Amino acid sequence: MDPNLSPKELRQLIRSRQWTTPTSGAAPGYVQANLVMLPEEAAFHFLLFCVRNPKPCPILDVLEPGAVEPAIARGADIRTDVPRYRVFEKGELKTEVEDVSDYFDDGMVSFLLGCSFSFENAMLAAGLPIRNMEEGKNVSMYKTSIQCRSAGPFSAPLVVTMRPMTPVQAVRAVQVTTRFHLTHGAPVHLGAPEEIGIKDIHRPDFGDPVTIRPGEVQVFWACGVTSQLAATSVPLYRVITHAPGHMFVSDLKDEDLTLM
């Protein structure tokens, strides 16, 4: 992987299908985003769902109906510049594809939502551990018993990621991630997984289990997968999302997302 690849160059590789793999670690320092596309008729209530649940669904950009070029990625085409997409119909996964030009129409609205890669870079820079990276795994994700605020027909349980660390590191992690309120921000919970409905910390609902060492506290952050559960909680004729780990890479820098 070329560490000097710009977001624009990376998107060109993706568009020409020379890059079809996950985007973790690509174009470091630039903001990657979750993608949800759905019909205009449902757009107000889905936008309202995101506004009401800013921790799991922080809004980076929302395109006009039928528009394909995000304001945060000039020259990009949202139909081709994600390495892998999922297409849902009536709430059911129908197919995974590398280009959604045949599935996108003028009545669809695209939402780009913050992802945890931005604050993970800041955590690494602060010397904090990210266990799943150390172990070459996907982050552990759990459905919780915390219900998001619903909006119109959209509802979902809050999904969280978990990163284990020492108590002192947890304090530092709160400080470091608080600044990144557009990429999930501060943790939503510390320790005591049973209090948020997690029955077995060693069996995540998504991603992989990671090692939890004696004396470590489990730190939980809101997770963008929540937005996908919400979007597919309604039997819309079509919803398109990125495939897990295959994110949209924007021209924003991580630091652009801190409070200003």
Place this chain on the structure above:
Amino acid sequence: MDPNLSPKELRQLIRSRQWTTPTSGAAPGYVQANLVMLPEEAAFHFLLFCVRNPKPCPILDVLEPGAVEPAIARGADIRTDVPRYRVFEKGELKTEVEDVSDYFDDGMVSFLLGCSFSFENAMLAAGLPIRNMEEGKNVSMYKTSIQCRSAGPFSAPLVVTMRPMTPVQAVRAVQVTTRFHLTHGAPVHLGAPEEIGIKDIHRPDFGDPVTIRPGEVQVFWACGVTSQLAATSVPLYRVITHAPGHMFVSDLKDEDLTLM
């Protein structure tokens, strides 16, 4: 004015028309909000306008179409609990009333947006001057040459408030207001009013002129009036807003709006 009045008690006085005056200084410590109501057909694009312009239009609450009880003020009725409303039709001011029950219908969506009262309290607590308060005037407001990001048919110039202070106080004001990102947050400009299209600082477009002392820098914050200009920039059959200074008083405390 009873300084111990709770937001709920204040809203009851307003609803029974025992309180019909501006809300500045009422129920101190509690968040007051700008109100915009408009038809459901325009709600997606107006919400998008707010999302795209978070500094002038920070979203505190958006109600479902036809709903009248905000999540941030349990038991309230948005049709009666503002002391004075403005009713616009086709973009033109039609009337000012103390109750909009006769103008509100099941197809209208209510938006509550942050106002500067919250960060002004924090500035006062930090010993910073608020000149218009010292002089018993309304804050000076100016239309700028900065265009907001449009959304669908909605557009507006950025409106700003101005508070003069010493350079050292300006630095402190940036620190203090940055935490309040849901009530306009950090300043958008410092000094040099001509750079943002303000021709005569002594002739504000709204509110009153205030004294600017030698050596003071003019500090500019985004202003909620922007949302009213945007909402009335389109000839919708009806738009309702609060009348200037007559805000909606919520159950949120100022501190609830800081980064979390």
